[in-house]
Amino acid sequence: MTDALVAQLLEGDKRALTRVLSYVENGLPEGREAMKALFSHSGHAHIVGITGPTGSGKSTLVGALAREYRSRGRSVGIVAVDPTSPFSRGAVLGDRIRMQDLTSDPGVFIRSMATRGALGGLAPTTNDVVTVMDAAHKDVIIVETVGAGQDEVEVADTAHTTIVISVPGAGDEVQAIKAGILEIADILVVNKSDQPRADITAQQLHAYLNLGREEGWEVPIIKAVAIKGQGAVELADAIDRHRGFLESSGRLEEARRQRARRQLLALAQEELLSRVLATAEGNGRLEALVEAIARREVDPHTAAERLIEAAG
Amino acid sequence: MSDERKIKVIIAKPGLDGHDRGAKVVARALRDAGMEVVYTGIRQTPEMIAETALQEDADAVGLSILSGAHLELFPRVVEELQKRGMDDVVLFGGGIIPHEDLPKLEKLGFKGIFGPGASTLDIVEWVRKNAPARGAASRS
Numbered sequence: 001m002t003d004a005l006v007a008q009l010l011e012g013d014k015r016a017l018t019r020v021l022s023y024v025e026n027g028l029p030e031g032r033e034a035m036k037a038l039f040s041h042s043g044h045a046h047i048v049g050i051t052g053p054t055g056s057g058k059s060t061l062v063g064a065l066a067r068e069y070r071s072r073g074r075s076v077g078i079v080a081v082d083p084t085s086p087f088s089r090g091a092v093l094g095d096r097i098r099m100q101d102l103t104s105d106p107g108v109f110i111r112s113m114a115t116r117g118a119l120g121g122l123a124p125t126t127n128d129v130v131t132v133m134d135a136a137h138k139d140v141i142i143v144e145t146v147g148a149g150q151d152e153v154e155v156a157d158t159a160h161t162t163i164v165i166s167v168p169g170a171g172d173e174v175q176a177i178k179a180g181i182l183e184i185a186d187i188l189v190v191n192k193s194d195q196p197r198a199d200i201t202a203q204q205l206h207a208y209l210n211l212g213r214e215e216g217w218e219v220p221i222i223k224a225v226a227i228k229g230q231g232a233v234e235l236a237d238a239i240d241r242h243r244g245f246l247e248s249s250g251r252l253e254e255a256r257r258q259r260a261r262r263q264l265l266a267l268a269q270e271e272l273l274s275r276v277l278a279t280a281e282g283n284g285r286l287e288a289l290v291e292a293i294a295r296r297e298v299d300p301h302t303a304a305e306r307l308i309e310a311a312g
Numbered sequence: 313m314s315d316e317r318k319i320k321v322i323i324a325k326p327g328l329d330g331h332d333r334g335a336k337v338v339a340r341a342l343r344d345a346g347m348e349v350v351y352t353g354i355r356q357t358p359e360m361i362a363e364t365a366l367q368e369d370a371d372a373v374g375l376s377i378l379s380g381a382h383l384e385l386f387p388r389v390v391e392e393l394q395k396r397g398m399d400d401v402v403l404f405g406g407g408i409i410p411h412e413d414l415p416k417l418e419k420l421g422f423k424g425i426f427g428p429g430a431s432t433l434d435i436v437e438w439v440r441k442n443a444p445a446r447g448a449a450s451r452s
Contacts, residue, residue, distance in 0.1 A: 088346050092343045092351055096364065
């Protein structure tokens, strides 16, 4: 069944794509099978991450950028992440509201995701969802994070080009997005630039960026008014320039290798753990060790060693 | 954690009336019940609603309408869903809908219609009962 679905997806069938995305997002075995089959078809899309504080206009900018790509004839996948409530475990996913007109464009596919407890600004399976969209022949995939402050920097591992949005006039603008999130920016956007203090914000960001960045790429600062579409052309141009830089400097290859290593280790870790647990849960060893630690008869380090030894 | 299966619901407002307070209250209530709710915003065409349901692979679609155009718009949403092969999506609706229209809507597949004064608890219960997050094999 998965084979047929994968074949349909590769032919451009949206229903197959949406179904595979659900399998992947919900961690079903079909999702894993589909990922295996689709991997060799991925690797062609340019992946753009967009992050920034709540209310900075991320979704609106994603919409404006997607429209610009469409006018350049490129197909677009959008993955929009919103937070899961820590209390109810439910979520309201509202990013599509800012992209309504894109819904009827056959060259755009938008998928909303909830963070489901992940803390890095993305959902646990966002990377896999991006890979599936990549295999489904999207030229560009835009990943929008939850409203991010300082620690939600995971998107930089997912994206080739990371865009950080700031807005003028909210107190100390640079303070709001300083260490962490500002450091992952390949391109900075000062959105809502029709407001006063936009120039000051841009200057502050410029000064901050000059404090130390990697060689070879000077982070451009783009003033935008996303709701009017202003700045989208410059942004799309800057992303293309960044792609060129990644290719010519060898960084694209390097990033691919790093991503491969991370993925391999993460999956191996998961696989090893599930094997250990399959044995230790079955024979009661896990519970026995848990009890022993709780009673302080064994320390957790020793217990972990015994757990792994027992699984052999 | 990654294998939890959430009920995914689209809450949409077809047509031209811009009153979305009820839609937002319902979206919030479903969220508080642990569901993942995609809210589309106001003034959606039937095509946009069906396309959203497709791209999000929704388990259920809830339509909110206060303009009185439900007998025109609800069938068109159903038609657009069918065009996209999404005919197994659970449908419900709310708003100002006269009692005598209920059988027609039920025939279209809208088994749950919630008028003014409906309790969000009832809506949550209805969705939970009628739109269980589907497993792998049950939809193909």
